[in-house]
Amino acid sequence: MPDATVASPLLEMRGIVRSFGAVRANDGIDLDVQAGRILGLLGENGSGKSTLMKVLFGMLPPDAGSIVFRGRPLAGHRPAAAMAAGIAMIHQHFMLIDAMTVVDNVMLGWPEAGRVLRRAAMAARVREASRRFGLDLDPDAPVASLPLGRRQRVEILKAILRDAQLLILDEPTSNLAPSEVAGLLAILRRLRAEGRGIVFITHKMPEVLEVCDEVVVLRAGRVAGRTPVAGASPQQLAEMMVGRSVAAAPAPAAQAPGAVRLSVQGLTAPGLSGVTFALCGGEILGVAGVDGNGQIELAETLAGLRRARGGRITLDGRDITHASAAARVAAGLAYMPADRAHTALVRSMSVAENLMLRDSARPPYARGALLSPAGRRGRARTLMGEYDIRAAGPDTPAGRLSGGNQQKIVVARELDRRPAVLVAHQATWGLDPGATRFVLDRMLALRDGGAAVLYISSELEEVLAIGDRIAVLADGGFAGVVARAAADLPQIGLWMAGRAA
Amino acid sequence: MSGPVSSLPAGGVARAPLRLRLATDRLAVRILLAVALSMLGAALLIALSGHGPLTAFAAMAVGAAGSAHQIGAALNRTTPYLLAGSGVALCFRAGIINIGAEGQIAVGGIGAVAVALATPAGMPPLLAILAALLGGALAGAAWAAVATAIHIGRHVHEVLATLLLNFVAVLLVQQALAGPLGQFGAGFLQSPLLPRAIWLPRLPLIEAHPGFLIALAVAAALSFVLWRTRFGFALRVAGASRPAAAYAGFSLARLTWGVMLLAGALAGLAGGIEVLGVQRRLIEGFSLGFGFKAVTVALLGALEPLAVVPAALFVGLLEAGALSMQRQIGVPSALVAVIEGLTMMFVLAATVRRA
Numbered sequence A: 001m002p003d004a005t006v007a008s009p010l011l012e013m014r015g016i017v018r019s020f021g022a023v024r025a026n027d028g029i030d031l032d033v034q035a036g037r038i039l040g041l042l043g044e045n046g047s048g049k050s051t052l053m054k055v056l057f058g059m060l061p062p063d064a065g066s067i068v069f070r071g072r073p074l075a076g077h078r079p080a081a082a083m084a085a086g087i088a089m090i091h092q093h094f095m096l097i098d099a100m101t102v103v104d105n106v107m108l109g110w111p112e113a114g115r116v117l118r119r120a121a122m123a124a125r126v127r128e129a130s131r132r133f134g135l136d137l138d139p140d141a142p143v144a145s146l147p148l149g150r151r152q153r154v155e156i157l158k159a160i161l162r163d164a165q166l167l168i169l170d171e172p173t174s175n176l177a178p179s180e181v182a183g184l185l186a187i188l189r190r191l192r193a194e195g196r197g198i199v200f201i202t203h204k205m206p207e208v209l210e211v212c213d214e215v216v217v218l219r220a221g222r223v224a225g226r227t228p229v230a231g232a233s234p235q236q237l238a239e240m241m242v243g244r245s246v247a248a249a250p251a252p253a254a255q256a257p258g259a260v261r262l263s264v265q266g267l268t269a270p271g272l273s274g275v276t277f278a279l280c281g282g283e284i285l286g287v288a289g290v291d292g293n294g295q296i297e298l299a300e301t302l303a304g305l306r307r308a309r310g311g312r313i314t315l316d317g318r319d320i321t322h323a324s325a326a327a328r329v330a331a332g333l334a335y336m337p338a339d340r341a342h343t344a345l346v347r348s349m350s351v352a353e354n355l356m357l358r359d360s361a362r363p364p365y366a367r368g369a370l371l372s373p374a375g376r377r378g379r380a381r382t383l384m385g386e387y388d389i390r391a392a393g394p395d396t397p398a399g400r401l402s403g404g405n406q407q408k409i410v411v412a413r414e415l416d417r418r419p420a421v422l423v424a425h426q427a428t429w430g431l432d433p434g435a436t437r438f439v440l441d442r443m444l445a446l447r448d449g450g451a452a453v454l455y456i457s458s459e460l461e462e463v464l465a466i467g468d469r470i471a472v473l474a475d476g477g478f479a480g481v482v483a484r485a486a487a488d489l490p491q492i493g494l495w496m497a498g499r500a501a
Numbered sequence B: 001m002s003g004p005v006s007s008l009p010a011g012g013v014a015r016a017p018l019r020l021r022l023a024t025d026r027l028a029v030r031i032l033l034a035v036a037l038s039m040l041g042a043a044l045l046i047a048l049s050g051h052g053p054l055t056a057f058a059a060m061a062v063g064a065a066g067s068a069h070q071i072g073a074a075l076n077r078t079t080p081y082l083l084a085g086s087g088v089a090l091c092f093r094a095g096i097i098n099i100g101a102e103g104q105i106a107v108g109g110i111g112a113v114a115v116a117l118a119t120p121a122g123m124p125p126l127l128a129i130l131a132a133l134l135g136g137a138l139a140g141a142a143w144a145a146v147a148t149a150i151h152i153g154r155h156v157h158e159v160l161a162t163l164l165l166n167f168v169a170v171l172l173v174q175q176a177l178a179g180p181l182g183q184f185g186a187g188f189l190q191s192p193l194l195p196r197a198i199w200l201p202r203l204p205l206i207e208a209h210p211g212f213l214i215a216l217a218v219a220a221a222l223s224f225v226l227w228r229t230r231f232g233f234a235l236r237v238a239g240a241s242r243p244a245a246a247y248a249g250f251s252l253a254r255l256t257w258g259v260m261l262l263a264g265a266l267a268g269l270a271g272g273i274e275v276l277g278v279q280r281r282l283i284e285g286f287s288l289g290f291g292f293k294a295v296t297v298a299l300l301g302a303l304e305p306l307a308v309v310p311a312a313l314f315v316g317l318l319e320a321g322a323l324s325m326q327r328q329i330g331v332p333s334a335l336v337a338v339i340e341g342l343t344m345m346f347v348l349a350a351t352v353r354r355a
Ligand SMILES: Nc1ncnc2c1ncn2[C@@H]1O[C@H](COP(=O)(O)OP(=O)(O)OP(=O)(O)O)[C@@H](O)[C@H]1O
Pocket: A020, A023, A024, A025, A043, A044, A045, A046, A047, A048, A049, A050, A051, A052, A390, A391, A399, A400, A401, A402, A403, A404, A405, A430, A432
């Protein structure tokens, strides 16, 4: 154990500069992290948070600047060297082998596991650490059987066992259920109590207020402010991020719903046990619930990516139960998938090509069988302006954009079609508060234009803020549906826990 | 559908447009470097065998391009690689690992000869040639269809389905030559010589048949298909991410059928051109190794149909020059197989991306 005193920082980054072409993602950033402290790293989408952490972890070489970690300079390093020095990074997409067990994953690529693997001894260490930090992990469980929150804990466990003194978590909570988030925050507190340093990137103010000791806010690649959390309000923090005041989301005006646009009757599929609801034009149905209770199944079955086993789906009176995904798009059904990395976007393709992903048969993207590159670029420029998608240009590969800007591509594409019905699953995932507001406003506008929206999210607050009615998905079915005005939290909590009223 | 095998070569090679990739990854530089390294390795082997590498390479160059006749022979050699290779490149782009060009070329040869031998004598030559080539293309597409049906209908991995049918195709050639297409009493398995009217004509100046020009046009057309058509876009999306392709509304089965039939037809056409333009009859083993080298050529060309042109030329010239090197200074022409193997290794090492 190093002597971790508050006086000498665990990590000192000085004057970090990193450019991508003309974009200065990091423009002279200083960052200190103390041992035994949790630092919240905030900032708008594309402000340079992930880039800074990739520089620290040795995934990107900086153009200028220096890093001192535990008193030793760190330069020209690769992730392996960063890990050996005591830094761990918990990635958004976990680097685990699904087919292997927890303990096997822990031993993977770890010299200390020995040439001849001592599995039993290692399993004991896993069990011990799991108890100490309240991770609740069974060493022999296959990773494939674990929910997302547990998989993340395996990553944390790896960091703990490798004795990492600094943990980097880049938006670790964005796809966790609320209960999982609470668990994660508790684990972070324990790690802090042990004297480890933590960098925690998030867009969610309540989380910041709950665990962070101080925050550093980035804007356009520079430090826009730093402040201790004690005494700060969410409003202040949000203002520091965007550089202007952010008004609270207005309560959506209630209006009389129109005719039924989407009707779902007794829909069954693997993971769905008879879902029934009707969605009217001018209405948003918010679907809350703990992730893994049929959200992805419901969304994909509606979108035509999974086959319904029974039941009926009609859109504007037309039966689309067995229609192809393409036919549903043509019928006016838009879908924003939660899986951004592999489904909603093709990272290696350009922003423009991603914007036309589901509309490649239509003008201005195509005439007949031929694509129109000019039409594609023109449309892309318009949408990039309209939705504030920050990228070097329409031909930039989508994977190069910051997480939030990638999500804006998905939002722009699905809304631009002026759909009759929108199925949105974790639509604001990874968006900063300003962008989240923007997307929610767009959905309200879509609704006010007479469309119907099914808004599926594991974030109860968002569902409550935007839904005209609230449904709770539990065990593959709707445990209950209430009008927002009549919603009461304890009841919703019970439904979410899978207990009928 | 595409397991780890698919994701190896196709997933490893960058998929952005060529212009873009050449700029960002310096892909062309890396491939050229890989080729240079393999030539260096070859030079070393030649030196070890007690010959001068420079003399050997000079002999090879003269053999490949020393005269109009030799240039023609080299271009003829290049043609099947280019035709089948650009089709294979399109399949790989879509993440469909089609290793079946070998068999599709062979069956294409059968188809072309069958049509040619059945053509009535009075038919205008151009029409007869086109009919025979069409027969080759259709036969190649049909053979690809067998593999595709097995792959899609029975969920057999496409590598297995296409690869194993290659062996069947070779037997099919033998069977055809032992039966309906064979020349009675020839002593070995071959068809009768095709009527002179059906031979592909020679181009003026260089003594190549027009197949090379057809192949060039095909490569250009495929590049257009890949980058400028909806079909090409769907192929690229499917190759990059299967879930994204489903989300985009593209039917993977339809895409697979489309690209496999196209590649099969091109491989069959390659077989037909080889038979009509070079062999002038069907001979057992006339296309041995062509289809496998087409895969090499596709990868060497970074799965970009236009870049497959220089890749195919490289292999074609190398092989045409090898025989002359052997004749002139006694370096075994088998060395060319070694160079091809080395090139393949270096190119794969140079183009597969680090995660
Ligand atoms: N590999 C890359 N190539 C080109 N530009 C890049 C690359 N990575 C990041 N950028 C650019 O650098 C800027 C900062 O991106 P970064 O990912 O660090 O933002 P971020 O703060 O993490 O945003 P978010 O909250 O959306 O995740 C963005 O403008 C982004 O487009």
